[in-house]
Amino acid sequence: MSQSNTTLRIELQFSGGMELLFDNQKTIHAKVPAFFPLDDSAEEKHAATIRDLISWTASNLLKERPELFIGADGSVRSGILVLVNGADWELEGELDYELEDRDEIVFISTLHGG
Amino acid sequence: MSAPTATTESLEVRVKRLEQEKAALEQELRALRLEQSITLTASAPLAHSTNGEGAKNDLQGVPSSSTVFTPFEKVAALTNPEIARYGRQLILPGFGIQAQMDLRNCSMLVVGAGGLGASCALYLGAAGVGRLGIVDHDTVDISNLHRQVIHNEARQGMSKARSAALSVQLLNPHCEVVVHELVLESSNAQDIINAYDIIIDATDNVATRYLLNDASVLGQKPLVSGSALRLDGQLTIYNYRGGPCYRCLFPTPPPSETVTNCSDGGVLGVVPGIVGCLQALEAIKVATGLNKEDPPTMTLFSANSSTMFRTIKLRKRKAECIMCGDSPTITKLIDYVRFCGSSATDKTPDLFLIPYNERITCQSYEELLKCRVPHLLLDVREKVQFDICSLPSSLNIPLKALPNELEKVKANLEGQADRPVYVVCRRGNDSQPAVRILQENGITTGEVKDIVGGLERWSNTIDPDFPKY
Numbered sequence: 001m002s003q004s005n006t007t008l009r010i011e012l013q014f015s016g017g018m019e020l021l022f023d024n025q026k027t028i029h030a031k032v033p034a035f036f037p038l039d040d041s042a043e044e045k046h047a048a049t050i051r052d053l054i055s056w057t058a059s060n061l062l063k064e065r066p067e068l069f070i071g072a073d074g075s076v077r078s079g080i081l082v083l084v085n086g087a088d089w090e091l092e093g094e095l096d097y098e099l100e101d102r103d104e105i106v107f108i109s110t111l112h113g114g
Numbered sequence: 115m116s117a118p119t120a121t122t123e124s125l126e127v128r129v130k131r132l133e134q135e136k137a138a139l140e141q142e143l144r145a146l147r148l149e150q151s152i153t154l155t156a157s158a159p160l161a162h163s164t165n166g167e168g169a170k171n172d173l174q175g176v177p178s179s180s181t182v183f184t185p186f187e188k189v190a191a192l193t194n195p196e197i198a199r200y201g202r203q204l205i206l207p208g209f210g211i212q213a214q215m216d217l218r219n220c221s222m223l224v225v226g227a228g229g230l231g232a233s234c235a236l237y238l239g240a241a242g243v244g245r246l247g248i249v250d251h252d253t254v255d256i257s258n259l260h261r262q263v264i265h266n267e268a269r270q271g272m273s274k275a276r277s278a279a280l281s282v283q284l285l286n287p288h289c290e291v292v293v294h295e296l297v298l299e300s301s302n303a304q305d306i307i308n309a310y311d312i313i314i315d316a317t318d319n320v321a322t323r324y325l326l327n328d329a330s331v332l333g334q335k336p337l338v339s340g341s342a343l344r345l346d347g348q349l350t351i352y353n354y355r356g357g358p359c360y361r362c363l364f365p366t367p368p369p370s371e372t373v374t375n376c377s378d379g380g381v382l383g384v385v386p387g388i389v390g391c392l393q394a395l396e397a398i399k400v401a402t403g404l405n406k407e408d409p410p411t412m413t414l415f416s417a418n419s420s421t422m423f424r425t426i427k428l429r430k431r432k433a434e435c436i437m438c439g440d441s442p443t444i445t446k447l448i449d450y451v452r453f454c455g456s457s458a459t460d461k462t463p464d465l466f467l468i469p470y471n472e473r474i475t476c477q478s479y480e481e482l483l484k485c486r487v488p489h490l491l492l493d494v495r496e497k498v499q500f501d502i503c504s505l506p507s508s509l510n511i512p513l514k515a516l517p518n519e520l521e522k523v524k525a526n527l528e529g530q531a532d533r534p535v536y537v538v539c540r541r542g543n544d545s546q547p548a549v550r551i552l553q554e555n556g557i558t559t560g561e562v563k564d565i566v567g568g569l570e571r572w573s574n575t576i577d578p579d580f581p582k583y
Contacts, residue, residue: 079372108414113374114229
């Protein structure tokens with residue numbers, strides 16, 4: 001399999017303070033594996049979903065305090081909104097959305113100050 | 115004034131003209147009296163520093179919360195002074211007299227007279243909203259003024275709700291302003307919210323945001339919600355035309371340790387100002403039906419980003435939402451402080467992580483300095499805060515970096531294995547987990563303690579010249 005088939009180019013964006021967990025980077029151009037699980041011995045692989053992206057991001061990109069990013073059930077913690085190509089992820093299937101090459105995924109922490 | 119003479123003017127016209135002049139003079143007089151009351155306030159600031167009793171007498175023009183339940187009277191036409199005032203909006207295509215009348219016959223509630231509420235209330239009052247309620251329990255502090263531009267230097271210690279109401283009245287006496295000088299909570303929120311047409315969430319904490327959402331859903335009111343922190347802002351209209359409520363998006367409150375307030379995270383003053391203006395704009399659009407075709411969206415503002423504004427499409431109301439869904443399980447207001455695990459203000463609470471005997475007071479630390487006891491003073495604030503002010507010969511390692519910089523701490527013991535380490539921060543909260551980290555890693559055989567109350571208390575009790583921020 002060629003490189004382009006095994007990884008997806010995903011633009012990750014962080015906003016509302018999420019960037020502080022990623023070394024203050026607002027945008028990360030990531031090469032994300034196209035199939036999960038990553039374990040080679042796994043018999044059945046599936047196309048990468050947002051669920052996979054969240055755990056992959058936590059293990060590969062997160063700089064500090066995973067509890068401020070990851071929540072229950074492999075999702076993000078409460079108070080984080082996820083956007084898929086500019087739309088609320090709930091419109092796209094939430095955790096089960098299958099990533100496509102050149103997708104833009106945004107993690108926004110809701111703000112409460114005023 | 116070059117008034118026509120009695121011979122060229124009929125008696126009837128003259129009476130009308132004089133009545134108009136009288137009304138205009140009365141309005142000017144009201145504005146001047148308000149201005150005067152503020153000058154009096156400035157010369158006697160202590161009158162407002164305790165419970166605001168002194169302020170009440172100065173504010174005869176501004177009704178307080180008891181009057182809100184008098185029905186809001188709609189009108190069939192604008193007066194000539196109103197037409198003169200709103201002329202630039204009246205000639206605006208797509209707005210015009212109908213939209214101006216809609217505003218005049220609309221009542222709005224701005225919850226929070228802080229950074230968001232400041233610009234929002236001013237623009238709503240100026241634009242010609244008929245009745246504007248302002249809720250706030252807090253008083254004006256000097257550290258508010260870089261962003262809360264509705265208040266001013268002379269009003270320190272005055273109720274924010276009253277100060278905001280005064281400013282709106284000075285700007286536009288046609289707007290009826292109602293002061294709600296209280297903490298909005300489950301026991302009082304529903305009655306207040308039911309008395310208004312549009313609710314504006316300009317608050318600063320999670321608990322009040324859920325409270326406002328639920329009360330707005332129960333009262334069937336659109337909720338124009340804004341928030342701001344550091345260089346970012348967010349804006350959404352909840353519970354409006356089939357769009358989501360706050361709980362549809364955020365069914366569970368965020369863990370309290372992930373919530374940052376402006377006092378700890380910092381905020382550039384103009385950022386909440388911009389979001390507050392956007393809230394005023396959205397509220398005007400809701401009142402006048404300008405946005406009735408728009409799908410639900412969230413607008414993200416990021417001051418330091420190449421695209422400052424970004425609007426994203428939001429989900430519709432969720433059928434399974436426990437608040438606004440098809441079979442809601444919440445049918446009355448709940449205990450939001452408990453639900454969110456955080457208080458209904460943006461004040462930072464004191465942390466009590468380590469026992470008192472593992473801490474020292476500012477006084478004891480000063481003694482220790484005077485006696486020249488060799489020790490290491492570790493300041494665990496962020497560098498940006500350390501750069502503002504610090505105690506002499508303190509070592510700065512921010513709490514977040516401490517676990518990775520323990521060697522640096524050891525190196526600063528200058529070879530004395532039992533040299534005591536004292537930890538200081540801004541208020542005596544972050545210093546406590548820092549003490550635990552140092553103890554767990556056996557940094558010194560001497561004592562490790564933190565300074566109770568931090569540098570803020572140092573300034574209050576030991577050295578008044580030490581700056582507070």
